[in-house]
Amino acid sequence: MSGPAASTALPASLQEIQEEFLALETRDRLLLLLDYANDLPELPARYGEHPERLERVTECQAPVFVAAEAPEGVVHVYAQAPAEAPTTRGFASVLVHGLGGLALEEALAVPDDFPNTLGLDAAVSPLRLRGMSGLLGRIKRQLRAA
Amino acid sequence: MSTHTDPTPKFREYAHPERLVSTEWLAEHLNDSSLVVVESDEDVLLYETGHIPGAVKVDWHLDLNDPVTRDYIDGEAFARLLGRLGIGRDTTVVIYGDKSNWWAAYALWVFTLFGHDDVRLLDGGRAKWIAEDRPLTTDLPERAPVDYPVVQRDDSAVRAFREDVLAHFGHPLIDVRSPLEYSGERTTAPEYPEESALRAGHIPSAQNVPWGKAAAEDGTFRSRQELEALYQDQAGLSPDDDVIAYCRIGERSSHTWFVLTHLLGYDRVRNYDGSWTEWGSSVRVPIVKGAEPGEVPAVPVSA
Numbered sequence: 180m181s182g183p184a185a186s187t188a189l190p191a192s193l194q195e196i197q198e199e200f201l202a203l204e205t206r207d208r209l210l211l212l213l214d215y216a217n218d219l220p221e222l223p224a225r226y227g228e229h230p231e232r233l234e235r236v237t238e239c240q241a242p243v244f245v246a247a248e249a250p251e252g253v254v255h256v257y258a259q260a261p262a263e264a265p266t267t268r269g270f271a272s273v274l275v276h277g278l279g280g281l282a283l284e285e286a287l288a289v290p291d292d293f294p295n296t297l298g299l300d301a302a303v304s305p306l307r308l309r310g311m312s313g314l315l316g317r318i319k320r321q322l323r324a325a
Numbered sequence: 326m327s328t329h330t331d332p333t334p335k336f337r338e339y340a341h342p343e344r345l346v347s348t349e350w351l352a353e354h355l356n357d358s359s360l361v362v363v364e365s366d367e368d369v370l371l372y373e374t375g376h377i378p379g380a381v382k383v384d385w386h387l388d389l390n391d392p393v394t395r396d397y398i399d400g401e402a403f404a405r406l407l408g409r410l411g412i413g414r415d416t417t418v419v420i421y422g423d424k425s426n427w428w429a430a431y432a433l434w435v436f437t438l439f440g441h442d443d444v445r446l447l448d449g450g451r452a453k454w455i456a457e458d459r460p461l462t463t464d465l466p467e468r469a470p471v472d473y474p475v476v477q478r479d480d481s482a483v484r485a486f487r488e489d490v491l492a493h494f495g496h497p498l499i500d501v502r503s504p505l506e507y508s509g510e511r512t513t514a515p516e517y518p519e520e521s522a523l524r525a526g527h528i529p530s531a532q533n534v535p536w537g538k539a540a541a542e543d544g545t546f547r548s549r550q551e552l553e554a555l556y557q558d559q560a561g562l563s564p565d566d567d568v569i570a571y572c573r574i575g576e577r578s579s580h581t582w583f584v585l586t587h588l589l590g591y592d593r594v595r596n597y598d599g600s601w602t603e604w605g606s607s608v609r610v611p612i613v614k615g616a617e618p619g620e621v622p623a624v625p626v627s628a
Contacts, residue, residue: 209369209370209373210373212370213370213373213374216370216374241368262374263368263371263423264368265368265370265371265373265374266368266369266370267368269370301387302369302387303369304369304384304386304387306386307369307386
């Protein structure tokens, strides 16, 4: 095994995302986060038309709402954040793409410090990364309650 | 040679009209070689989504804060930053940003600590530029680095520390946070994470004038008459007062500092950047809860 200890328990989807970020220089990591921000999927109608079914993530500075479910044991994550908050959109999109399709147990086993293993400290600042930790924590809590 | 002042009539009412430029003026002066446009936002990625052509980016967290000590960068780091951005000591700097120039005002205040002479805000900020369908680009400007002199930061005139606030009782304090933070129901703005202060409330005797009241719906500054009504008629300040403004970490109060200093012409306004995240966690400093300012504490207070 190689790589940081935190990555050993990561599902392949999240490990790919992590490797994608770590392969880049600091500035390009920021641009990759922007790619993710632009690639946050639209909410399906059952959430888009019922925003009250989404949970507000208060750890993020920008208004971001999230819902996570695991019908038949397969995880789906939905999130909404405004275009004026691309950092928050990017955080949400990384988790929507990385957690979506995982088995429930795999998603619950994702280390809580995953957001801190993407090499974004210098590009985004540790303070802002707390927003992604808050998102991940709330997603896992919703999945546990599902 | 410094760049001319924007002659917009609204600005001429203000004490220091040269501190503001309009979107029209900036559009005409974007290619001036003596001018550099700086974008400074809350969101670190907003600049990358599109910015005013030629604008460079300054991030409050990554560029202006010292990465270790809770303080601003020193003269060497400021010189490196501005030199890298192609800003000389005599360059006219126009700063703009999101959220009614909240973070842009903060950057301007930090530039002031280093005595950068000609630094201005774009009235209405990023939102107004976009609302007017003015051009944005994702192209990074290619600015040649310049030599910016190493200037020691001077905190004495516009920055207040906790000890200064303790010695200030009896003079006006302005708390620019939201009413819920002021009264002590929350320690952060309603839209923001709860963090970083162990107690809630406000500094005794501080008046609550939320910073955003100085901005109109379109993010531009309110007229001088409206600002005087807000700060003088309602909050009871007068231009010769010695004033300290604070918020949670000193960013929102930079906006109020800008209004009082440059738009209303007060010459003794300091920003307490330790603000509530320091005061609300300090041992034995006096705190008042509720909607009323509360009494001036018996002096001297030694915390």
